[in-house]
Amino acid sequence: MARPLGLVLAIALLGAASVALLPLVSSADDDGYAHCEGAVKSWADSAGEGDDGADKLNLKDLLFFLHIPRTGGRAYFHCFLKKLYTGAQECPRSYDKLRFDPSHPDCKLVVSHDDYSLTSKLPKERTSVVTILRNPVDRVFSTYEFSVEVAARFLVHPNLTSAKSMTTRLLKKTRGVSTLDIWPWKYLVPWMREDLFARRDARGIDNTRSSNKVNPYDVDDMAMPLHQYINDPVAHEIIHNGATFQVTGLTNNSYFDGAHMVRHCVRKHPDLGRFVLQVAKNRLDRMLYVGLTEDHEESARLFAHMVGAQVLSQSGILNLDIQEDPPSGTDPHSSMLDQEDEETNEHMNSTDGWSSNDALNTTDDDHGKGNMTVGKLMETYESCIASLRKSQSNRRKISLKKVAEANFTKAARRQVPEAILKQIISLNSLDMELYEHAKNIFTQEHLMLKGQHPVVVQDKQSAAQKDWIDMVCDSWNCSTWKVVALGLGISVTTVFIVFAVTSRRTLKLKI
Numbered sequence: 001m002a003r004p005l006g007l008v009l010a011i012a013l014l015g016a017a018s019v020a021l022l023p024l025v026s027s028a029d030d031d032g033y034a035h036c037e038g039a040v041k042s043w044a045d046s047a048g049e050g051d052d053g054a055d056k057l058n059l060k061d062l063l064f065f066l067h068i069p070r071t072g073g074r075a076y077f078h079c080f081l082k083k084l085y086t087g088a089q090e091c092p093r094s095y096d097k098l099r100f101d102p103s104h105p106d107c108k109l110v111v112s113h114d115d116y117s118l119t120s121k122l123p124k125e126r127t128s129v130v131t132i133l134r135n136p137v138d139r140v141f142s143t144y145e146f147s148v149e150v151a152a153r154f155l156v157h158p159n160l161t162s163a164k165s166m167t168t169r170l171l172k173k174t175r176g177v178s179t180l181d182i183w184p185w186k187y188l189v190p191w192m193r194e195d196l197f198a199r200r201d202a203r204g205i206d207n208t209r210s211s212n213k214v215n216p217y218d219v220d221d222m223a224m225p226l227h228q229y230i231n232d233p234v235a236h237e238i239i240h241n242g243a244t245f246q247v248t249g250l251t252n253n254s255y256f257d258g259a260h261m262v263r264h265c266v267r268k269h270p271d272l273g274r275f276v277l278q279v280a281k282n283r284l285d286r287m288l289y290v291g292l293t294e295d296h297e298e299s300a301r302l303f304a305h306m307v308g309a310q311v312l313s314q315s316g317i318l319n320l321d322i323q324e325d326p327p328s329g330t331d332p333h334s335s336m337l338d339q340e341d342e343e344t345n346e347h348m349n350s351t352d353g354w355s356s357n358d359a360l361n362t363t364d365d366d367h368g369k370g371n372m373t374v375g376k377l378m379e380t381y382e383s384c385i386a387s388l389r390k391s392q393s394n395r396r397k398i399s400l401k402k403v404a405e406a407n408f409t410k411a412a413r414r415q416v417p418e419a420i421l422k423q424i425i426s427l428n429s430l431d432m433e434l435y436e437h438a439k440n441i442f443t444q445e446h447l448m449l450k451g452q453h454p455v456v457v458q459d460k461q462s463a464a465q466k467d468w469i470d471m472v473c474d475s476w477n478c479s480t481w482k483v484v485a486l487g488l489g490i491s492v493t494t495v496f497i498v499f500a501v502t503s504r505r506t507l508k509l510k511i
C-alpha cells in the first residue's frame with residue numbers, strides 16, 4: 001500500500017516540479033524577465049495583505065523598532081526606549097538574530113537591524129512598528145564613514161591575522177556581541193578591514209604618504225575610496241536601496257527564504273522595483289511612527305508624544321502631561337548628523353551603559369518611573385543625547401587616528417565630485433522615492449500632533465513651514481535633489497500644509 005502511494009506521490013511531485021520549471025525554461029531568452037516579474041509580483045501580492053492600519057496609532061503589546069543602519073536609531077534606543085522600558089521588558093539579544101528569542105515573557109520591545117521579515121516571528125496583530133528614515137545620499141556616506149571608522153580600530157594590530165585572532169579571543173573571553181556580529185556590519189567591516197590592511201601593506205614600512213589630497217573620501221593609499229566602495233558588489237548587495245529592502249523584509253539578512261530571489265530580480269530588472277516600492281510605502285503608512293534623521297528635533301518630539309506617551313500610559317502612569325510643550329532643543333539640528341548610531345556591546349546589554357548621567361535609570365521599576373511625563377522624557381532625552389554625541393565623536397577621533405587623512409566632515413563631503421553623488425542617487429532610486437514618501441508621512445504626523453495643541457498652532461505654523469523647506473535646502477545636495485525628485489514632492493506638500501492650516505483656521509473662526 002505504501003509503495004504505490006509513494007510512487008504516485010513521486011510522479012505528482014515530478015509533474016509539479018516540471019510545471020514550476022516551465023516558466024524558467026521558456027523565459028531563458030528574455031533574460032529571466034518573465035520569471036522575475038512573476039516572482040516579484042507574487043511576493044508583492046502576499047506582502048500586501050494585512051490589516052488596513054486603521055488603529056495604527058495605538059501602541060500594541062510589542063514595539064518593534066526597525067532600526068535602519070545609520071539613521072540615528074541608537075539615540076532613540078538609549079535616550080528614549082531605555083527610559084521607557086525596563087531591561088526585563090526588552091526582548092533579549094535584540095540585535096543578534098541568532099540568539100533572538102521573542103517568546104521571552106514580558107518582552108515588550110524589540111530593537112533590531114533585522115528587517116521587516118522579523119515580524120513573521122512576532123505576534124503580528126499585537127505588534128507596532130516604528131522606524132526612522134534618512135536622506136539616502138547621507139546614509140550611504142555615513143555607512144562608508146562608519147565602515148572605515150570601525151575597521152580602522154583594528155590597525156593597532158601588526159597584521160590582519162593578528163587583528164582577527166585577537167578579536168576572536170576577546171569576544172570569547174567577554175562573551176560579548178560586537179559590531180562584527182551584527183548585520184550589516186558583520187559583512188561591511190571585515191571587508192573594509194581587509195582593504196585597510198592591504199593598503200597599509202602596500203605603503204610599505206616607510207609608510208610614505210603620497211597623498212596630499214583634500215578629499216578624505218578619496219585617499220586611495222590609506223583607505224578604499226568612496227567611489228570604489230559604492231560600486232563594489234557588496235555595496236550592491238547590502239547598502240543600496242537598503243531602507244526599501246529593510247522595510248519590505250527583502251534584505252540580505254531576511255527571515256524570508258524568497259528574499260534573495262526577489263531582491264536579485266529587482267536589481268537585475270530595475271523597473272520591477274515599483275512593486276517593492278509600493279509595498280514599502282504601504283508598510284510605512286501603517287507604522288505607528290516614522291521619523292526623519294534630518295529633522296531630528298521634531299522627530300524626537302513626535303516620538304515622545306506618539307510613542308513615549310503611550311508607553312507611559314500603558315504602564316499605568318496617569319501623570320501624563322501631553323499638553324505640556326517640551327523644552328526646545330538648544331543644539332542646531334545639523335550637529336546631530338553623522339554622530340549617530342554606533343553599534344557596540346551596549347546594544348546588547350540592558351544593564352550597562354548610560355545610567356550614570358541619567359535622571360532615570362533603566363532598571364527602574366514602575367514606581368521609579370511613576371513620575372515620568374512626556375515633558376520630562378524630552379528633558380532626559382536632550383541631556384542623554386548630548387552626552388551620547390560627545391562620546392561618539394570622541395570615539396571616532398580615536399578610531400581614525402591611524403587613517404588621519406580620512407577626516408570625514410560634512411564640509412569635506414562637498415569635495416566629492418557631483419558625478420559620484422549622482423551615481424549614489426541613481427543606485428538608490430527606490431530609497432530616494434521612499435524617503436520622499438516618509439517626508440509626507442512626517443508632515444502628517446506633525447500636523448496631527450499640532451492638532452492636539454490648538455493653542456500653539458498659530459505661532460508654530462510658519463516655523464513648521466520654514467522647517468520643511470530648510471530641511472530640504474539646508475541639505476548639501478539640495479540642487480541635485482531638486483532636479484531628481486523633490487520638485488513635485490515639495491509643491492504637493494506645501495499645498496497640503498497650506499490647505500491643512502487654512503482649514504484649521506476656518507474651523508476656528510466658526511467656533
Ligand SMILES: *[C@@H]1O[C@H](CO)[C@@H](O)[C@H](O)[C@H]1NC(C)=O
Nearest residue numbers: 157158159160161162163165
Ligand atoms: C602577524 O603579527 C604577529 C604578531 O606580531 C606575528 O607573530 C605573525 O608572525 C604575523 N603574521 C604574519 C603573517 O606576518
Ligand SMILES: *[C@@H]1O[C@H](CO)[C@@H](O)[C@H](O)[C@H]1NC(C)=O
Nearest residue numbers: 174175176177345349351352
Ligand atoms: C553587561 O554589563 C555588565 C555590567 O556592566 C557586565 O558585567 C557584563 O559583562 C555585560 N555583558 C555583556 C554581554 O557585555
Ligand SMILES: *[C@@H]1O[C@H](CO)[C@@H](O)[C@H](O)[C@H]1NC(C)=O
Nearest residue numbers: 187233234237238252253260
Ligand atoms: C549577504 O551579503 C554578503 C556580502 O556580499 C554575502 O557574503 C552573503 O553571502 C550574503 N548572504 C546571503 C544570504 O545572500
Ligand SMILES: *[C@@H]1O[C@H](CO)[C@@H](O)[C@H](O)[C@H]1NC(C)=O
Nearest residue numbers: 355356361362363364365368
Ligand atoms: C537605578 O534604579 C534602581 C532601582 O530604582 C536603584 O536601586 C539604583 O541605585 C539606580 N541606579 C542608579 C545608577 O541610579
Ligand SMILES: *[C@@H]1O[C@H](CO)[C@@H](O)[C@H](O)[C@H]1NC(C)=O
Nearest residue numbers: 319359367368369370371372
Ligand atoms: C514621585 O511621586 C511620589 C508620590 O507619588 C513622590 O513621593 C516622589 O517624591 C516623586 N519622585 C520624584 C522624583 O518626583
Ligand SMILES: *[C@@H]1O[C@H](CO)[C@@H](O)[C@H](O)[C@H]1NC(C)=O
Nearest residue numbers: 216404405406407409411412
Ligand atoms: C584632514 O587631514 C588632512 C591631512 O591630515 C589635512 O591636510 C586637512 O586639512 C584635514 N581636513 C580637515 C577638513 O580637517
